[in-house]
Amino acid sequence: MADPFGFLKYERKDNPYRPVAERILDFEELQIPLSEEERQKQAARCMACGIPFCHSGAFYGGGRAVSGCPNDNLIPEWNDLVYKGDYKRAFERLTRTNPLPEMTGRVCPAPCEKGCTEGLNGSGVTIHDNERFIIDTAFENGWVEESGRPSQRTGFKIAIVGSGPAGLSAAWRLNKLGHSVTVYERSDRFGGLLMYGIPNMKLDKEIVQRRVDVMAKLGVNFVANTEIGRDITADELLAQYDRVILATGASVPRDLDVPGRNLTGIRFAVDFLTETTKSVLASGNKKLGRTLEGKHVLVIGGGDTGNDCIGTAVRLGAASVKQLEITPEPPEKRLPTNPWPEYPMIKRIGYGQEEANFVQDSVLTAYATSTTEFIGDGNQVVAVKTVKVGPGFKAIEGTEETIKADLVLLAMGFTGAETSLFDQFGVQSVYDDYSTNNNQVFIAGDARRGPSLVIWGIREGRKTAEQIDTSLRIALAQ
Structure with a gap:
């Protein structure tokens, strides 16, 4: 050095x-x-x-x-x-x-x-x-x-379903290797999680669009508002392309099956964040009105998405914001069971939590707390019943509480990919090298390994692209 x-x-x-x-x-x-x-x-x-x-x-x-x-x-x-x-x-x-x-x-x-x-x-x-x-x-x-210009074109065509981290990473690498790439996205904009799952204050959407624009300039074809099985079939893709990558992410949110779940005002976090980002993009100045003014917001889930929901609710003028986390409060310092160089499992204050603590005096996060029922006034949620939990997440008698809530955001992560898409392509087995039992179809990112970090999606997209490139060149040589 x-x-x-x-x-x-x-x-x-x-x-x-x-x-x-x-x-x-x-x-x-x-x-x-x-x-x-x-x-x-x-x-x-x-x-x-x-x-x-x-x-x-x-x-x-x-x-x-x-x-x-x-x-x-x-x-x-x-x-x-x-x-x-x-x-x-x-x-x-x-x-x-x-x-x-x-x-x-x-x-x-x-x-x-x-x-x-x-x-x-x-x-x-x-x-x-x-x-x-x-x-x-x-x-x-x-x-x-x-850096992204291909030296020559191979004549091979690859379709990528999904434009999140894995899809964009695979598209960039395949295009640079000389293959013709088309990215299909069912939403109106490209980027997947990067565009609509992460709020603008953490990742400005101009940054995402900047990457899409340079990729398009280099020859990647982007097709929006297109869902496989509705606008184009799996068989049509397999007929038109030499290889297909399914990079649709782990898009099925974890639900909460308790009484009152069907009440109005209970929403998945990803839907709330997507709607807000669309409003930000339409605003022109990255400012929105106080659309949650007078509303009491409850966020269920303690991860990054929960923190994003808190920060978003504060910006939208919520009267109060509270957060429930089913796990115990983390320690302030590393425990002996969590030594360096492991990721430190300690208590952190996220940007959204810091903002909520700035605008309100009440305690923001209730740890070791489970939701037992949603209470409604007519069809509208107005409160949530909770209970403290101990080892094994078992309820502790006498700790029941009712929390006022006009909007409940479920931010408990995702369970996995939408497997119906796999079925359309006849995929029953997914292998470690990203290939499947259908030799034309590969799977990358969260769709393959489950909910994970953006860097994992990027790695899997790149590795899948290189695996496809190798398989195509072997086929060409035979």
């Missing part, structure tokens, strides 16, 4: 968030990027460690949790190049493994930073923010379009 003592000279400095009082008035991006000089100092903190855990994805917790980058990004190399000011080479190194770093540089929880060796006794390197700097610099200089 250019400065092996940078981690001793410079303290960690993240891209700061805009002040709470300012940011809750609009849906503009949360972060304020550091200056170029400060970013180089942060890159200098990468300490040339002998065993860089950051770029090696080590699994634990039954194989679902990961420490370090699951995409095997060679992070120390591009940190060094940023420190030296060699931004183009940093971009080239970064995008060898990650074709969509503008997404991960904004929304990834950065398990790489938690596995950083400097984080054992320090605070870790700002890998996440460095990544955003590299790709934003690349777009400003036209390097992204330049």
Whole structure:
């Protein structure tokens, strides 16, 4: 490394968030990027460690949790190049493994930073923010379009169903390898989770559209408002294309089967967030009216989506916001059973929670709390009955409570993919190399492995593209 003592000279400095009082008035991006000089100092903190855990994805917790980058990004190399000011080479190194770093540089929880060796006794390197700097610099200089041009066309045609992280990643890689790619999306805009599942303040939709636009310019064909089985059949796709990738995500939300579930005012979080983003896109100035003024909002679920719902409800002027989490309150510090370099399972205050705490005095989150019934006035939900739970999520008698709620948002994650699409293509088996029992059909991302991080979708899209490329070239040679 250019400065092996940078981690001793410079303290960690993240891209700061805009002040709470300012940011809750609009849906503009949360972060304020550091200056170029400060970013180089942060890159200098990468300490040339002998065993860089950051770029090696080590699994634990039954194989679902990961420490370090699951995409095997060679992070120390591009940190060094940023420190030296060699931004183009940093971009080239970064995008060898990650074709969509503008997404991960904004929304990834950065398990790489938690596995950083400097984080054992320090605070870790700002890998996440460095990544955003590299790709934003690349777009400003036209390097992204330049890097994606195919050297020649192969004549092979691939259809991709779904335009989320896995679909876009696969499309980028396949197009660069010279194949003709068409992406089918049933929504009106492209990006999947990136467009409608993540609020604008976390990932500005202009960033998503910027990527789609450059891909279209490079030859990728995008078809919106098209659902397989309704607008075009699986057989038609199989007849028109050499290979088909199903990258539809894990789009089935987890429901809550308790009395009163059918009352008006109980909504899945993803539908609420999608509707809000569509309104933001239609607004022109990324500001919306106080459409929840006077409404008491209850968010059920404690993950990132729940936090996004809280931040959105605050921006829409909710009279109050409360959150229920069925798991116990996390510890303030790592437990001995959760050592470095594992991702630290500790209590965190998300941006939305910080905003709710700013605008209201009441306690926001109730931990170890389960919902037992929705109460209505006519067809409209007005309250929720809850109970505290102990080990095994068993109810604790005498802890029942009723919480006022005019809008309930179910943010409990997703159960998996819509398997009806698999049936249309005759898919019964999905293999580790992303192929299926139908040799024309491949599956990538959350549709294959279940709900996961954006970086997993990006990795699977890239790997699937390379697997398809290999299979096509073998077929051509025979």
